[in-house]
Amino acid sequence: MRTWAWILQRASGAVLVFALGLHWVVQHHVSPGAEITFAGVHLKLQWLLYLVSDVLLLAFALFHGLNGLRTVILDFRVSPSAAAVLTVVLVLVGLGALLYGVPPIMAFLRG
Amino acid sequence: MQFTVFRFDPEVDREPRYSTYQVPVGEGTTLLEALLWIVDNVDGSLSFRYACREAICGACAMFVNGKHRLACKTQIKDLRADEVVVHPLPHLPIIKDLVVDMSGFWEKYRAIRPYLIAEGLGERELYQSHADRQAIDEMLNCILCACCYSSCPMVWTNPKYLGPAALLKAYRFAGDTRDKGGLERLKLVAGEDGVWRCHTVFNCAEACPKDINITWSIQALKRKLARAAVGLRP
Amino acid sequence: MPYHRILVVGAGLAGLRAAIEAADGDVAVLTRVHPVRSHSVAAQGGVNAPLANVPEGKEDSPERHAFDTVKGADYLADQDAAELMTRLAPERIYEIENWGCPFSRTPEGKIAQRPFGGAGFPRTCYAADRTGHAMLHTLYEQAVKRNVRIYEEWLMLDLIVSGGRCRGVVAMDMVSGRVEAFGAEAVIMATGGAGRIYARSTNSHINTGSAAAFCYRRGVPLKDMEFVQFHPTSLYPNNVLISEAARGEGGYLVNRDGERFMARYAPKAMELGPRDIVARSIQTEIDEGRGFENAYVHLDLRHLGAEKIKERLPAIREIAMYFAGVDPIEKPIPIQPAQHYTMGGLDVDKDGASELPGLFAAGECACVSVHGANRLGGNSLLETVVFGQLAGAAAVRYVGGLEKTGADGPALDAAVAEVESGISGLLGREDGEKMAVIREEMKQVMFEKVGIFRTEGPMREAVEKIRELKERVKRARVEAKGRRYNLELIGALELPAMLDLAEVIALGAVTRTESRGSHFRRDYPQRDDANWLKHTVARWSPDGPRLEYKPVVITKWQPEARKY
Numbered sequence: 001m002r003t004w005a006w007i008l009q010r011a012s013g014a015v016l017v018f019a020l021g022l023h024w025v026v027q028h029h030v031s032p033g034a035e036i037t038f039a040g041v042h043l044k045l046q047w048l049l050y051l052v053s054d055v056l057l058l059a060f061a062l063f064h065g066l067n068g069l070r071t072v073i074l075d076f077r078v079s080p081s082a083a084a085v086l087t088v089v090l091v092l093v094g095l096g097a098l099l100y101g102v103p104p105i106m107a108f109l110r111g
Numbered sequence: 112m113q114f115t116v117f118r119f120d121p122e123v124d125r126e127p128r129y130s131t132y133q134v135p136v137g138e139g140t141t142l143l144e145a146l147l148w149i150v151d152n153v154d155g156s157l158s159f160r161y162a163c164r165e166a167i168c169g170a171c172a173m174f175v176n177g178k179h180r181l182a183c184k185t186q187i188k189d190l191r192a193d194e195v196v197v198h199p200l201p202h203l204p205i206i207k208d209l210v211v212d213m214s215g216f217w218e219k220y221r222a223i224r225p226y227l228i229a230e231g232l233g234e235r236e237l238y239q240s241h242a243d244r245q246a247i248d249e250m251l252n253c254i255l256c257a258c259c260y261s262s263c264p265m266v267w268t269n270p271k272y273l274g275p276a277a278l279l280k281a282y283r284f285a286g287d288t289r290d291k292g293g294l295e296r297l298k299l300v301a302g303e304d305g306v307w308r309c310h311t312v313f314n315c316a317e318a319c320p321k322d323i324n325i326t327w328s329i330q331a332l333k334r335k336l337a338r339a340a341v342g343l344r345p
Numbered sequence: 346m347p348y349h350r351i352l353v354v355g356a357g358l359a360g361l362r363a364a365i366e367a368a369d370g371d372v373a374v375l376t377r378v379h380p381v382r383s384h385s386v387a388a389q390g391g392v393n394a395p396l397a398n399v400p401e402g403k404e405d406s407p408e409r410h411a412f413d414t415v416k417g418a419d420y421l422a423d424q425d426a427a428e429l430m431t432r433l434a435p436e437r438i439y440e441i442e443n444w445g446c447p448f449s450r451t452p453e454g455k456i457a458q459r460p461f462g463g464a465g466f467p468r469t470c471y472a473a474d475r476t477g478h479a480m481l482h483t484l485y486e487q488a489v490k491r492n493v494r495i496y497e498e499w500l501m502l503d504l505i506v507s508g509g510r511c512r513g514v515v516a517m518d519m520v521s522g523r524v525e526a527f528g529a530e531a532v533i534m535a536t537g538g539a540g541r542i543y544a545r546s547t548n549s550h551i552n553t554g555s556a557a558a559f560c561y562r563r564g565v566p567l568k569d570m571e572f573v574q575f576h577p578t579s580l581y582p583n584n585v586l587i588s589e590a591a592r593g594e595g596g597y598l599v600n601r602d603g604e605r606f607m608a609r610y611a612p613k614a615m616e617l618g619p620r621d622i623v624a625r626s627i628q629t630e631i632d633e634g635r636g637f638e639n640a641y642v643h644l645d646l647r648h649l650g651a652e653k654i655k656e657r658l659p660a661i662r663e664i665a666m667y668f669a670g671v672d673p674i675e676k677p678i679p680i681q682p683a684q685h686y687t688m689g690g691l692d693v694d695k696d697g698a699s700e701l702p703g704l705f706a707a708g709e710c711a712c713v714s715v716h717g718a719n720r721l722g723g724n725s726l727l728e729t730v731v732f733g734q735l736a737g738a739a740a741v742r743y744v745g746g747l748e749k750t751g752a753d754g755p756a757l758d759a760a761v762a763e764v765e766s767g768i769s770g771l772l773g774r775e776d777g778e779k780m781a782v783i784r785e786e787m788k789q790v791m792f793e794k795v796g797i798f799r800t801e802g803p804m805r806e807a808v809e810k811i812r813e814l815k816e817r818v819k820r821a822r823v824e825a826k827g828r829r830y831n832l833e834l835i836g837a838l839e840l841p842a843m844l845d846l847a848e849v850i851a852l853g854a855v856t857r858t859e860s861r862g863s864h865f866r867r868d869y870p871q872r873d874d875a876n877w878l879k880h881t882v883a884r885w886s887p888d889g890p891r892l893e894y895k896p897v898v899i900t901k902w903q904p905e906a907r908k909y
Contacts, residue, residue, distance in 0.1 A: 002307045003340040006333060075308060077269045083303070122829055139582065139668070147550075151781035155825035155833025160378075163549045165585040165664060167478055168382040184667055206520055207830045213379070226486035227445030236442045238454035244447060245656075251447050251472070251479065255381055289445070 005067055012064040019056040026053045045108040058101050066090045112136040112187060114145060116157065117198045120207050127205075130154065136187045142195065143171055143182040159209035166320065169254035172261070173209050174198040179258035179318035200261035215270070216257050219277040223299050227284060228292035243288040250283040250328055252321045259315035259325050271304040275315035275325040278306060282328035285335060285345075297336055297345060306332045348752040349373040349494070350744050351737075352529035354501050354514060354556055357383035358477070358729035359708025359736075360535030361484040363697075364493050366737025370744070373494040375516055375527060377551060380485045380495060384537050384549040385729065388477025389588035389660060391459060391469035392726035394434035398455045402466040407431040408901075409465055414724060415902050417463040417619045418717025419862035419872065421569070421880070423898035426695050426713045430724075430731045437730040438470055446483040448472050449657075459593045459657075461722045463619035463909070467593075469723040474590050474660045480726060496527075501556040502764050502838060504532070504563040504704070507756035511703035514559075515764045519835065522828025524768065526761045528752030531740040533697065534560060534706035535733065538687035542847050544785075544792035545683040547579050547586040557691055557710040558842035561849070565699050566893075567883045568712040569689035570846065571853035574720055574863050575797050576685030577623040581641035584683040585664050589722040591644060591678075592616040594657050598627065599643045599677065600635040606642075614909035621719040621863045622909060624682040628797050631681065643677035650674075682797055686725060688716045688863065689850075692882055697736025703743065707736040714880065717897075718862025771837055777822035780837045783814050787840075787847055795851045800867045804855035811848045812889070818844060849883045849890045856892055857881065874904050 026049055044050055070090055074083060114134050119127040132153055134145045143161055150157055161171040164183040171182040175197050176190050187195060203211035229237065259275035260266055266274045273281075281300045284290045300306050306329050315325040335345040349371050353364045356376035360383075364374045376383065395405040410431035415422050442448055442456060449457040449471050461469040472479035488495070496516075503515040505526060513528040539554025540546035561567050577598075578587040592598070598616050600606045610626040611618035618626075627642055636642050646654055646661075651674045654662055658673075665671045665678045690712035697705040697713075708729045715728055744750070794807035818841050825833040859873035860866050878897055883890040 002301060002303065002305075003336045006307055007337045007340060010337075071307070071310075074303065075265060075269055075310075077271055077304070080303075120827065120829055123827070139670075141583075141668075150832050150836075151779070155823065156827055156831065158830035158832060160382075162378050162382045162551050163384065163387045164583075165387060166667060167475070167660070168378075168384075168386050168549065170378060170382045186667075210520075210830050217379075221489055224490075226490040227443075227483075229443065229445070232440055232443045234439070236439055236448070236456050239450055240454050241450045241452060244450045247447070248473070252475070254386075254478070284445075287445070287447070 005071070009064065009067050009071075012060045012067070015056070015060045016064055019053060019060055022053040023057050026050050042108050045105070051105055051109070054105050055102060058105070059098060062094045062097055066094050113194045114149070115194060115196045116208070118157070118208050119205050121205065130157070138188070140187050141183055142175060142180070142185040142187060142197070145187060145195070146182060158207045167254060169256035172200055172256040172258045172320070174201055174261075179262050179320070181256060181320045184320055200257060202261055202267050203257070213257060216260050216274070216276065219273045220255070220280060222273060223277050223281040224292070224296065225280050225284070227287065227290055228296060229289060230291065237289040239288055247283055247286045249323050250279055250286065252323055253279055253283070254321060256320060258318040258320055262314040262318035264312055264314065265308045265310065269304065269308060272308045273300060273305055275329065278309070278329045278332060279323065279325045282332050285332060294339055294345065297332070297339060300332055301336050306336065346526055346528060346752065346757060347373070347496070348528035350529065350750065351531045351533065351740050352513065352527055353533045353535060355383070355535035355537060355708070355710070356380035356485075356495060357385035357535060357537055357708060358481055358484060358726065359733035360533070361481070361488050362730050362733030363533045363535060363707055363737035363740070365484065365487050365491060366734050367741050368488075368491040368493050370741060373496060374488070375496045375499045375501065375514065377498060377500045377519065379497050380488070381482060383481060384552050385477045385481045385726070387549060387586065388480075388726050389474045389586060390461065390590035390593065391471035391476045391723050392438065392480065393461065393464065393468050393721070393723035394438040394470055394727065395431060395466070395468050396435055396438065396456060396458060396470065398451055399458050399467050402458055402468055405466040405468055407434065410434065410468060412902060413464050414715060414721055415717070416907060417719055417721040418715070419719055419907055420874070420878065420902070420904040421572070421717030421861060421897055422715050423713065424900040424902060425898050426715045428900065429695055430715050430727060433731045434727055437727070437734065441480060441483055441730060444483050444487050446472065447479050459590060460617060461593050462589055462614070462617045462623065463721045464723070469590075469593065471590065473656070474588050474658050477726060480730075500835060500838070501536070501559060503760055504560045504565070505753070505756055505760045506563050506701065507753050509702065511701050512753040512756055515760045517838070519830055522831060522834070524761055524765050526757035528757055530744045530747055530750050531703045531705060533736050533740055534691060534704070534710050535708045536710045538709040539843065539846050540684050540687065542787065542791050542843050542850070543573070543684035543796075544788040545579070545584045545681075547576055547584055547683050547685045553839045553843050554687065554710070554846045555839035555842035557706075558845045560691055560704065561845060561883075561885050562842070564885060565701050565704060566692045567689060567846075567849055568692035568880050569714060569717075569853075570687070570849045570883060571857055571881060572688035572718045572863050573684060573795075573850060574620055574686035574688060575624040575682040577620055577627050577682050578644050578680040579683035579685070580664060580669055581679040581681045583668055585668055586685070587644060587661055587664065587678060587680055588658070589620070591646060591658055591661055594653065595649055597645045597648070598623070599645050600630045601637055601642075602635060606630050606635070611909040618909040619719055619721060620685075621865070624797055625865060627680075627682055637679065641679040641681040644680045645677040646673040647675070647677065684792070686720055688712065688714070688718065688720055695735065696739035697732055698739055698743070705736045705740050707732040718864060768834070768838070771823055772826050772834070774822045777820045778817065780818070780821045780823065780833070780840050783818050783821055784836065784840055784843070787811065787814055787844060791847055791850070795854050798865055798867055799854055801855065804851060807851045808848065808855060811844055811851055815841070815844050815848070845885070852890050853881045853883060853892065878904060
């Protein structure tokens with residue numbers, strides 16, 4: 001468990017670096033609808049690569065941040081049961097934030 | 112030269128105090144020589160640990176002008192200061208003055224099975240290549256002075272954390288090609304109070320009077336555990 | 346009141362090895378410092394064993410090793426003991442390696458060996474130049490593995506003898522200042538040498554010899570104490586050891602004129618002559634004005650190159666840089682001889698048994714004798730593990746053979762009361778001179794008058810001076826009155842014991858009218874086998890040491906002139 005948390009923290013960190021780069025390129029350099037108007041944003045939010053990069057960023061940033069937070073809290077030596085509760089809470093927070101964050105990104109997908 | 116030394120005798124003092132001494136200091140005078148001079152000439156009640164005076168026994172670790180140092184290895188002129196301020200190792204219980212209680216430190220040393228795990232005694236030496244021996248050379252130089260342990264913020268916040276010295280010792284064995292501890296040994300440092308508590312602050316490496324990159328060894332243990340977790344040879 | 350069937354005093358290599366041997370039974374170790382702080386940790390160059398691991402050493406054998414040892418000892422070693430030690434050497438070295446000792450390696454992965462002074466072959470096994478550190482940490486690890494009980498920071502203050510046998514020791518907990526008796530059926534002394542009796546010494550501050558002196562006061566004789574080794578190369582000015590490995594790897598000794606002066610003293614062996622000869626050669630150069638600042642000569646390693654120095658002699662380089670500000674890759678190291686090793690010690694046999702039933706000794710505090718008049722480099726670490734093991738095994742056998750065991754309550758209580766009253770008396774004294782003054786006078790007189798070169802007159806003066814100091818110490822005072830970790834009190838309790846040893850050394854030296862090994866007399870420069878091929882045995886008496894003599898055991902090698 002601890003080992004995997006560490007491995008995934010490293011892996012998610014690596015993905016984040018990639019996703020952030022992708023996000024930057026997509027957002028500022030190659031995306032259609034460069035103008036900040038309703039039509040421009042509409043166009044951008046229909047572009048698949050843009051959606052993929054944003055969801056990637058959201059999902060991995062959530063995991064990386066919450067997993068890091070978990071480690072920091074565990075540094076203060078909590079009991080195993082409290083640690084289990086903490087894990088469940090953080091998973092729920094992460095899933096909740098993901099469910100909350102993905103639909104707006106997809107808002108224009110259906111037209 | 113003025114020396115200001117932290118004093119505390121839990122049996123007598125209600126709170127710590129400082130003593131100041133004027134000590135003659137020459138070319139090459141070490142802090143240990145200065146402290147011994149104080150005991151011989153001014154104040155025999157000053158307590159501190161010392162033995163070899165050549166930076167190999169690890170007895171005289173203390174906190175000097177804001178840094179972890181061995182008293183015997185510290186030359187006064189190298190401090191480049193007008194005053195020498197000496198404290199015991201921070202974050203360890205005080206027995207008296209500069210003498211600290213190291214029992215927690217040794218408990219953690221014992222927890223990692225600090226000995227070679229191997230099949231009984233053989234007729235000859237266990238063969239080991241020159242390169243394999245040199246690979247752990249730096250870790251072997253540890254003198255168990257507790258400078259690293261006292262400097263580690265993770266030790267301060269979590270009293271159960273094994274700490275840099277014990278983990279360095281764990282790697283000294285895990286990285287020794289003669290050791291047959293394998294996964295069993297790695298599991299000893301993989302718990303909640305093991306390697307994962309290290310956040311690579313590097314205070315330990317900074318504090319080490321033998322210039323050992325302790326953080327590197329802790330990271331190496333993490334890598335070994337990660338390799339084992341994904342099914343590779345640790 | 347603690348009781349253990351076997352109590353080991355001292356947690357250096359000899360003590361820990363003895364404790365490990367007895368670990369299946371009830372054994373405990375009592376030590377004044379945490380085990381890894383013991384002075385064994387400072388041994389640098391290596392440990393001798395005829396393993397024949399390197400091509401130049403193919404012809405080596407226990408017999409050749411024993412011969413080198415006996416010749417190095419200037420024929421004062423007991424030859425049966427030397428043969429025993431060298432025969433057991435491979436076993437002990439493989440054992441400690443199997444336990445994890447990180448020896449340096451040959452290209453084939455075997456334990457590496459280097460040349461050392463007075464040795465016919467490269468037979469010194471090493472872990473870079475931190476061999477003692479590597480071995481001590483390994484034995485401590487093994488003691489931890491076996492859950493050996495260790496009483497840390499307890500200072501031995503007396504030996505308890507009752508009914509004609511040893512029944513334990515009195516010791517003070519340095520942390521609390523509390524005095525307690527430790528009951529035991531067998532006590533193994535492994536308390537190291539007495540280097541701190543001398544002004545210039547490579548030894549740790551804890552090497553006062555006081556524990557052995559407390560045994561001497563209770564009737565255990567000391568043997569060959571006048572043989573004190575001066576190491577040729579200690580760093581100038583603070584006398585930290587610069588290992589013989591520096592010369593073993595090819596270092597040169599050079600005087601002010603840039604001359605490799607050893608050519609005049611030991612033309613064949615050069616820098617790798619035995620320690621007594623090299624130390625005297627260096628001192629002669631300095632005395633005759635060919636040193637630097639009338640105090641030191643140079644040990645030059647520059648021609649070895651940076652790579653070899655960094656790999657084989659890293660600790661030497663560190664020490665020279667820390668304490669003398671000299672990087673041996675770029676500059677020669679300033680060195681001078683300094684007291685290094687106590688060849689003499691508690692008189693014991695090959696099992697470490699003294700004449701007092703239940704009292705054993707091993708390592709530097711003991712004299713078996715394998716080092717005779719001069720110890721070869723690399724033989725002291727070997728002695729610790731060989732005779733530590735033998736003493737541990739002998740103590741187990743001894744305790745197993747006892748009919749009645751258990752703590753001797755009355756004797757223990759009486760011993761504690763006596764020590765306690767001594768301490769109260771000392772702390773109660775309000776006037777008198779400081780102990781440290783007496784200690785420094787002792788060190789100075791021993792170095793100047795019972796040092797590398799000795800003559801009748803000064804040695805007589807030294808004996809007188811020591812006797813004067815023994816009187817003065819009775820009236821000296823301790824200013825710090827607390828009991829908790831009182832360094833001044835600890836020093837004061839040890840000083841009278843150190844003076845006892847100093848007296849034995851000085852008297853033994855002035856009485857021995859010959860030169861042999863480390864004992865060099867300008868007035869008697871020749872070895873005198875007809876009269877002096879014998880061990881000095883000193884017994885305590887109220888009026889000072891009584892000297893007796895006993896024969897040296899000779900098996901194979903008749904004394905010859907020593908040429909290197």
